[in-house]
Amino acid sequence: MMKIKTPKKGRIKRDLEKRAPKLVETAKKTLILHGTKTSSVLNSLLTEIYHLKKDNAVKYSRRNDNIRPFESGGETSLEFFSLKTDCSLFVFGSHSKKRPNNLVIGRTYDHHIYDLVEIGVENFKSLNSFTYDKKLAPQIGSKPFFAFIGEGFESVEELKHLKEILLDLFHGEVVTNLNLAGLDRVYVCTAVSSTKIFFTHCALRLKKSGTVVPRMELVEVGPSMDMVVRRHRLPDDSLRKEAMKIAPELTKKKEKNVTKDAIQGKIGKIYIPDQKVGSVALPHKAKGVKRERREAKMKDEVHRSADKKQKQHSE
Amino acid sequence: MAQSEFEIDLGNLMAFDLHRQFPSTFSSREELVKEAIEQGTKLVQAVADALFNKPSTEELDGPIVKLPAPTTKLPREKPLPKPRPPTKWELFAQKKGIDKHKKDKLAFDEQTGTWKRRHGYDRVNDDKDIPIIEAKMTDEPGTDPFAERRKEKKSRVEKQEKNRLLNLKQAAKVGALPSHVQLAATALPITGTQARPQKVGKTELQNVAGMASTATASGGKFDKKLPGEKPPKHEKKYRKFLPAVEGSGMGALEKQQTEKVLNKLISKNSHDVLNVEKAVNMYNVKKEKKRRNNEGKPSTRSKLKPNKKSLKKTSKRVSSSKGKQAQQYEILYTKFCPLRPPLPSLLSSASFYIEGRREGTKRAEKRRKGDIFLEKFKF
Numbered sequence: 001m002m003k004i005k006t007p008k009k010g011r012i013k014r015d016l017e018k019r020a021p022k023l024v025e026t027a028k029k030t031l032i033l034h035g036t037k038t039s040s041v042l043n044s045l046l047t048e049i050y051h052l053k054k055d056n057a058v059k060y061s062r063r064n065d066n067i068r069p070f071e072s073g074g075e076t077s078l079e080f081f082s083l084k085t086d087c088s089l090f091v092f093g094s095h096s097k098k099r100p101n102n103l104v105i106g107r108t109y110d111h112h113i114y115d116l117v118e119i120g121v122e123n124f125k126s127l128n129s130f131t132y133d134k135k136l137a138p139q140i141g142s143k144p145f146f147a148f149i150g151e152g153f154e155s156v157e158e159l160k161h162l163k164e165i166l167l168d169l170f171h172g173e174v175v176t177n178l179n180l181a182g183l184d185r186v187y188v189c190t191a192v193s194s195t196k197i198f199f200t201h202c203a204l205r206l207k208k209s210g211t212v213v214p215r216m217e218l219v220e221v222g223p224s225m226d227m228v229v230r231r232h233r234l235p236d237d238s239l240r241k242e243a244m245k246i247a248p249e250l251t252k253k254k255e256k257n258v259t260k261d262a263i264q265g266k267i268g269k270i271y272i273p274d275q276k277v278g279s280v281a282l283p284h285k286a287k288g289v290k291r292e293r294r295e296a297k298m299k300d301e302v303h304r305s306a307d308k309k310q311k312q313h314s315e
Numbered sequence: 316m317a318q319s320e321f322e323i324d325l326g327n328l329m330a331f332d333l334h335r336q337f338p339s340t341f342s343s344r345e346e347l348v349k350e351a352i353e354q355g356t357k358l359v360q361a362v363a364d365a366l367f368n369k370p371s372t373e374e375l376d377g378p379i380v381k382l383p384a385p386t387t388k389l390p391r392e393k394p395l396p397k398p399r400p401p402t403k404w405e406l407f408a409q410k411k412g413i414d415k416h417k418k419d420k421l422a423f424d425e426q427t428g429t430w431k432r433r434h435g436y437d438r439v440n441d442d443k444d445i446p447i448i449e450a451k452m453t454d455e456p457g458t459d460p461f462a463e464r465r466k467e468k469k470s471r472v473e474k475q476e477k478n479r480l481l482n483l484k485q486a487a488k489v490g491a492l493p494s495h496v497q498l499a500a501t502a503l504p505i506t507g508t509q510a511r512p513q514k515v516g517k518t519e520l521q522n523v524a525g526m527a528s529t530a531t532a533s534g535g536k537f538d539k540k541l542p543g544e545k546p547p548k549h550e551k552k553y554r555k556f557l558p559a560v561e562g563s564g565m566g567a568l569e570k571q572q573t574e575k576v577l578n579k580l581i582s583k584n585s586h587d588v589l590n591v592e593k594a595v596n597m598y599n600v601k602k603e604k605k606r607r608n609n610e611g612k613p614s615t616r617s618k619l620k621p622n623k624k625s626l627k628k629t630s631k632r633v634s635s636s637k638g639k640q641a642q643q644y645e646i647l648y649t650k651f652c653p654l655r656p657p658l659p660s661l662l663s664s665a666s667f668y669i670e671g672r673r674e675g676t677k678r679a680e681k682r683r684k685g686d687i688f689l690e691k692f693k694f
Contacts, residue, residue: 188354
């Protein structure tokens with residue numbers, strides 16, 4: 001007989017239910033990890049990414065010798081941490097002679113690595129090096145704007161991939177109702193060359209413009225850096241297909257024959273089958289209309305005319 | 316017009332300017348930053364234009380806007396939840412058309428004449444509240460009706476637990492176990508897909524043990540047997556040999572079988588492997604050459620030698636050049652194309668085979684032991 005285990009305490013049960021797969025998913029959690037060696041740049045960068053994502057991120061402070069996301073066998077403990085902390089995004093910093101200031105950003109699907117992008121960090125400017133009015137500082141967990149500039153994000157495969165990952169990393173939760181007063185941050189990514197982007201985080205200042213739409217003003221608050229794409233690994237096609245699935249319950253069926261109009265409101269089209277006015281039998285036919293009589297009459301006439309002709313001949 | 320310039324994904328508040336290309340070198344970094352932020356402002360303004368023009372509802376905290384679904388698709392973090400399969404009772408109820416309806420939490424207790432909870436402590440029809448049970452004619456003397464009642468209740472509970480586990484087992488098969496339920500074999504909290512733990516059965520263990528015991532050079536012949544260890548199971552088919560003699564019931568089964576195999580092989584490979592004409596030509600040419608050579612330096616010795624031996628030599632050379640397969644087909648050829656000029660290389664053994672089958676005597680017995688070439692070739 002199969003043995004089963006159920007949590008004894010309600011708190012644990014609730015926690016497990018939070019981890020279960022959901023139809024509509026909540027925000028992805030991020031795991032922040034250190035490699036064998038990290039430079040001071042990486043240390044402060046990882047801390048700052050943690051600060052940017054403080055509402056749903058887990059930061060590990062120990063060094064991990066056996067995490068090498070791009071190598072086979074180097075992902076086992078990463079996947080284990082992903083399972084343990086229920087994180088599906090990870091940021092892994094490592095520093096080596098070959099790849100200085102290395103940052104691996106990756107996603108997991110079902111706690112297995114989905115895709116990876118490796119970037120080198122250059123010209124890093126920390127949060128603290130910016131001076132600005134502290135009132136403008138973005139709130140934790142606010143929904144950010146994204147600005148991607150440059151055709152490289154469309155034409156170069158690595159940058160396209162990086163764009164998707166950066167969006168996934170920072171976009172927070174997918175919301176349906178958005179408070180316009182809470183908009184206060186922008187991530188600006190600029191493709192400088194085919195492998196390099198300039199990434200910065202700005203606060204948003206809404207200024208009066210006289211219309212409904214306020215005038216936007218960006219104030220750089222940091223961190224800002226150049227990201228140089230090194231290695232990257234795209235997901236398997238089959239895995240991608242699996243991960244991109246949308247629940248059939250959520251897809252709306254197209255409503256046919258109904259249009260909505262601002263003035264007239266809801267308008268429906270109704271189809272009525274052809275009435276076949278010509279061919280349908282009338283319930284009660286008048287004597288003269290009856291077919292047999294009409295035909296008989298016509299026959300009669302023909303006969304009569306024929307008779308007349310015959311008569312003429314005979315005469 | 317600014318909107319058409321950029322790609323805007325309102326669900327993610329994202330704007331993408333895919334026309335702009337930056338010069339790869341800036342005179343200074345400040346310039347790059349300034350330019351980037353300027354462009355960023357434009358993009359954000361474009362998103363804001365779309366956003367603030369949407370109908371909003373005023374709330375205490377600020378205007379709230381309904382966002383459309385994001386157009387940039389991002390992967391899920393976990394697979395879609397699977398629907399739980401219906402339990403046995405649910406299936407039954409559906410078949411019978413039984414509707415589920417809620418029962419009151421309280422019920423009237425006739426024993427005490429009060430309203431009591433339906434389940435749990437101090438419930439309706441509690442055993443504790445029954446002071447007397449009326450005896451029936453069918454009651455056996457010496458049995459305690461109270462104890463029997465308790466026993467019945469216990470068995471009902473046990474049965475329900477069994478049913479519950481069965482239903483969970485069904486759900487686990489589909490991979491739709493409730494998230495808080497966990498199979499005991501898995502140590503970590505389960506999220507996402509729940510792989511069923513592999514049950515190692517008795518037969519599997521025995522198989523593995525058998526395999527391990529035969530993994531020595533001697534096939535486990537000299538190993539010490541563990542107490543209770545059985546000899547490894549024979550996995551392969553036993554070889555069966557049909558009687559070579561045409562018996563009363565068997566007929567020429569054996570002949571049919573071998574011919575079937577041979578026909579299949581010949582028909583499959585006759586085109587590409589053995590070009591009969593070429594083979595014959597080659598043979599003829601070789602023979603001619605040999606003859607000429609012999610004519611060039613005649614020796615008494617070669618004349619004295621029986622013809623057969625020289626032929627054997629040639630056959631060896633053919634076999635080494637063409638490989639074992641070619642040799643094999645030569646044999647087949649001699650057997651199945653008796654009208655053509657025979658390839659004499661292995662003729663003697665081929666004829667032996669045919670004779671052997673026809674006679675069905677000691678030679679057939681010999682063949683069983685694997686002496687004959689047909690078996691050596693392993694069809």
